[in-house]
Amino acid sequence: MEDFKPSIDEQVNFDSSNFFIFFIKWRKILIITTLVAAIIAAIISLLIKEKYEAKVTLFPTMSNAISKALITDQGGREDILQFGEEEQAQQMIQILKSNEIRDTIIKKFDLANHWKIDPKYKYARTALYKEYESNIKFRRTEYLSVEIKVRDEDPILAANIANTIAELYDSTKLKIQRQRALEGFKIVEGTYLEIQQQINQKEDSLKWLNQKGIGDYNLQVERLTEAIGREIGRGNAHAVNILQAQLDTITKYGALYKQINEQLALLNRRLIEFQQKYDEAKIDAFSKIPQKFVVEYAYPPDRKAYPVRWLIVVVSALAAFVLTLVCLIFYENYEKYKKKLKYSAR
Incomplete structure (x- = not known):
């Protein structure tokens, strides 16, 4: 078949x-x-259970070093007003997802109790973090802005959480940057203060030499030599001895005076150069300029989203x-x- x-x-x-x-x-x-x-x-x-969704829309800033945007050059001043690009948006999302912001939000709004997670449960923290991730989302839009979306049964709480996360972004980013900026400031400040100390020492040395009558070495030698010649011609031995003693003192300390004066001029030039670095490092270490542009703050929604x-x-x-x-x-x-x-x- x-x-x-x-x-x-x-x-x-x-x-x-x-x-x-x-x-x-x-x-x-x-x-x-x-x-x-x-x-x-x-x-x-x-x-x-019905949930309401609150949303914050914000843009990252382009500038990370505030000092370069404020005092470095005229062109850089516009940088502080420039919106960030894709890289800055991704960095913003990473900071918004940080453990520090998450733990701060959980503690401030008592979310473990709000979501009814038993603290005695063996995996309470894991359950809490999963609930956080399921209700709080961060997304980069096609316009390179970042959206913070919070869903909750309480519309007011959802809006408050979203706005608080946006506020915490500034302090968290500044804290991360400040750790490095403070170290840089300490290095620059140490060098800056050391140069100032050296200048003060050189100025004290010049004052001591001035008290001994040391000033413009070349001019003083020239005039004393002429004066000694005149007094010799007059036969004034006493005046010659006085002038010769002054000339010996100037000859003894003149080279030192000239050397210190040159060193002081060099140190002053270095101080001027370090002054800008010092100012920049100080701004970066202690400034509190916002690190974001908020387009839309969250408000309590009146319609459920889920x-x-x-x-x-x-x-x-x-x-x-x-x-x-x-x-x-x-x-x-x-x-x-x-x-x-x-x-x-x-």
């Missing part, structure tokens, strides 16, 4: 006409399963209809296949 092989026409189980016949044949089962699924979905959706009951009912009914339809098609084909095998065996 030859193996049974369905023809091409037999392999095509349905066309538009026999599908209609198939649907009429099984209409009761299809309608009943669809209605039952819709009713069950409607009942379940009514049992789901669940979308009609969508749950429609999707459930459609899924039940399709699943039932597939099962019936499989059942009919299986029955036809059994009959053909039985017929071929005769």
Whole structure:
């Protein structure tokens, strides 16, 4: 006996006409399963607690080093007003997702108690963090802004949490940056103060030399030499001795005076150079300029965002209809296949 092989026409189980016949044949089962699924979905959706969604929209700033935006150059001043790009938006999301912000929000709003998580539960912290992640979302939009979305049964609480997270972004980012900025400021400040101390020491040395009559070395030597020559010509030995003593003192300390004066000029130039670095480092270490542009603060929503009951009912009914339809098609084909095998065996 030859193996049974369905023809091409037999392999095509349905066309538009026999599908209609198939649907009429099984209409009761299809309608009943669809209605039952819709009713069950409607009942379940009514049992789901309603949640409201509050949203904050903000942009990151472009500048990280505030000093460069404020005092470095004229072109850089515009940087403080420039919106951030994709990289800054991603950095913002990472900070918003940080443990510090999460733990602060959980503690401030007592979310463990609000979400009814038993602190004695073995995995209470894991459950708390999962609940946090399911209700609080961060998303970068196509416009490179960042959205903070908070869902909760209490619309006022949802808005307060969203706005607080936005506020915590500044302090958290500044804290991260300040750890590095303070170290940099200490290094620059140490060098700056050291230069100032050296300048003070050189100035004290010059004052001591001035008290000894040391001033402009070359000019003093020239004038004293001329004066000694005149007094020698006059035969005034006493005046010559006084002038010679002054000349000896100037000769003794003149080179030192000149050296200290040159060193002081060099130190003053270094101090001027470090003054800008010192000012920049101080601004970066202690400034509290906002690190974001808030486009829209959250407000207590008056319409629920979850669940979308009609969508749950429609999707459930459609899924039940399709699943039932597939099962019936499989059942009919299986029955036809059994009959053909039985017929071929005769």
